[in-house]
Amino acid sequence: MNSIFSYDQGTRPAARPEMAGIALFVGFVIIGAGPFAAWVQAQSGNDPTTEFKRISEELSAARQGGGDENGAEMEKALTYLDSIAVSVLNVPANPALDQANRRLAGLVSHTPPVGENYRLVKLGGTPAAYAMVINFGLGGPAAVRIYAGAAGQYALAAKIDHIVQKDFFDSDLELVTVSNSEPVFVTVSGRTDDLSTGMFSAWQFDGHRVVALWNSDLLQQSSYEAEENGFRLAYCSEVDEDHPSQCLKMTRDLYRFQAGEWKRMETADLPPPKPAGK
Numbered sequence: 001m002n003s004i005f006s007y008d009q010g011t012r013p014a015a016r017p018e019m020a021g022i023a024l025f026v027g028f029v030i031i032g033a034g035p036f037a038a039w040v041q042a043q044s045g046n047d048p049t050t051e052f053k054r055i056s057e058e059l060s061a062a063r064q065g066g067g068d069e070n071g072a073e074m075e076k077a078l079t080y081l082d083s084i085a086v087s088v089l090n091v092p093a094n095p096a097l098d099q100a101n102r103r104l105a106g107l108v109s110h111t112p113p114v115g116e117n118y119r120l121v122k123l124g125g126t127p128a129a130y131a132m133v134i135n136f137g138l139g140g141p142a143a144v145r146i147y148a149g150a151a152g153q154y155a156l157a158a159k160i161d162h163i164v165q166k167d168f169f170d171s172d173l174e175l176v177t178v179s180n181s182e183p184v185f186v187t188v189s190g191r192t193d194d195l196s197t198g199m200f201s202a203w204q205f206d207g208h209r210v211v212a213l214w215n216s217d218l219l220q221q222s223s224y225e226a227e228e229n230g231f232r233l234a235y236c237s238e239v240d241e242d243h244p245s246q247c248l249k250m251t252r253d254l255y256r257f258q259a260g261e262w263k264r265m266e267t268a269d270l271p272p273p274k275p276a277g278k
Contacts, residue, residue, distance in 0.1 A: 048080055049106075049107060051080075052077055052080045052081075053107065053108075053109035054109075055073050055074070055077040056077060056107075056109045056116065056136045056137055056140065057109045057110070058070070058073065059073065059077070059137070060115075060116070060138060060139050061139075061140075062140075063139045063141060064138070064139035064140075069141065069162070069163070071163045074141060074143075074161075074163065075163075078134070078159075081104075081132060081134060081145065082132075082145060082147075082156050084100070084103070084104065085120055085130070085132050085145065085147055085154075085156075086147065086154055086155060086156070089130055089147055089154035090153070090154050095122075095130070097120050097121075097122065100120050101119055104118040104119065104120065105117070108137075109137065110138075113137075115135060115137050115139070115140070115172060116135055116136065116138070116140070117135050118133070118134055119132065119175075121175055121177065122177070123177055123183040123184075123185060123205065124177065124179045124180055124181050124182045124183050125148075125181075125205070125207075127149070127150060127151065128183075129148040129157070129183040129205050130146070130148075131144055131146050131147070131185065132144070132145045132147070133173060133174070133175045134173075141161065141162055141170050142161075142170035142171070142172070142173035142189075143159065143160060143162075143170065143173075144159065144160040144161070144173070144175060144187065144210075145158075145159050146158040146159065146160075146183075146205050148183075148205070157207075157208065158205055158208070158209050158210040160187070160203070160210055169190065169199045169201075170189065171189045171190045172189060172191065172192050173187060173188070173189055174187070174188040174189075174191075175187055175188070176224065176226045176231065177226065178202070178226055178229070178230060178231045178255075178256075178257060179229055179257050180228060180229065182204065183204065183205040184202065184203070184204045184205075184213070184257045184262075185202075185203055186200055186201065186224075186231055187200070187201045187203065188200055188224065189201075190218070194245075195220045195221055195236075195245060196220070196221055196222050197218055197219065197220050197222065198218070198219055198222045199215070199216055199217070199219070200215070200216040200219070200222070200224070201215045201216070202214040202255065202257070202262045204262075213257070213261075214255070214262045216233070216235075219233075219235035219236070220235065220236040220239060220247065221235060221236040221247055221250070221273065222234065222235040222236075223235075229256060229257070230254055230255060230256040231254070231255045231256070232253070232254050233253050233255065234250060234251070234270065235252075236249070236250055237250065237269075246272075247272050249269060249270075249272055250269070250270035250271065250273065251267060251268070251269055251270065252267070252268050252270055253266070
């Protein structure tokens, strides 16, 4: 990621959270038979979590230092995350995403984990698809992994990353779901600099692959809001050329996924932001 871009129960029911936790724990233990763990054991004998943290640190350091992207190392780390996601999603009944995300938070390699996070999100669709949003630390790469399948049979189905899509802007990645009925979502990149400069992209998972629906330019002073079936985006649409940090006009657009297409439903001008007080 680029650092210049800176969001009264009875006894039996009461035992259910504990049972869910046990099921998740068993799922995580099963990871030991996965390809990442097998590679770790063969190469170094290290614990898979320790090896994952090492790789994520190196990915972040390499990007910040202007080094080459190590695609093989990144894929090993992503495979480990896939193992976690699949083990969680294939637990019977509804996946316990809150518990899973607490466990994923334990994978961070930096304290505090600035720019590093791993999060599992439910998308739309029947059966629902799921996405993991992956940020490998300040300056490091980011990715989205999509998981789909019938109950108990979820598997990696599609992916978005800079290795697969060379133009993918993987800076400080966020993901916003924008449809309850369809696996349609927006990725938000950047927005960590002083002017909240970001890029926005809409995607649809069609059951087999991820289809790009729309990409914005790099938008200064950007902010967004997700609705039940829509996405509102505000941004500076007219910059003062003599003072690039100042905005002359703000615009707000409303987008919706409708009839299989990503559409801008309305656009409105907003007053320019007031200068920050000195």
